Amino acid sequence: MLPQILGAAGFETVKLTEMVTGGRANDAREWTELMAGAGPLPYTLIRALGPRYRNELEAEVEAAMASLGDPDDAFRYHHSYVLVVAKKR
Numbered sequence: 001m002l003p004q005i006l007g008a009a010g011f012e013t014v015k016l017t018e019m020v021t022g023g024r025a026n027d028a029r030e031w032t033e034l035m036a037g038a039g040p041l042p043y044t045l046i047r048a049l050g051p052r053y054r055n056e057l058e059a060e061v062e063a064a065m066a067s068l069g070d071p072d073d074a075f076r077y078h079h080s081y082v083l084v085v086a087k088k089r
Contacts, residue, residue, distance in 0.1 A: 002016065002082060002084060003016065003084075006084065006086050010088060010089050011086040011088055011089065012086060012087055012089055013085075013086045014085045014086055014087060015084070015085040016083070016084050016085075017082075017083050018080065018081065018082050018083070019080070019081045019083065020078055020079070020080045020081075021078070021079050021081075022076060022077050022078035022079060023076075024072075024074075024075050024076050024077070025075040026075065027062070027075065028057075028058035028059070028061040028062045028065070028075070029058055030075070031061060031065075031075045031077065032054075032057065032058060032061065034077055035077075
């Protein structure tokens, strides 16, 4: 799809690749901070919560992560990227 979009804009795709990276947040607060950075909608929703509702959300996130069983599986996150090299026609 991306090569077609670039083609319509006058570019020729030379190389296209994907990359996934990630890590592990320490706790629910850090994890929700990362999730707030995922885009304008999660940012607005998470930032609009007052302290009480933010604490309730984070308590639910903590419980959900604890239910995974292995603490190493909790609070993992991933970022995916598409990298393109293109030249103007």
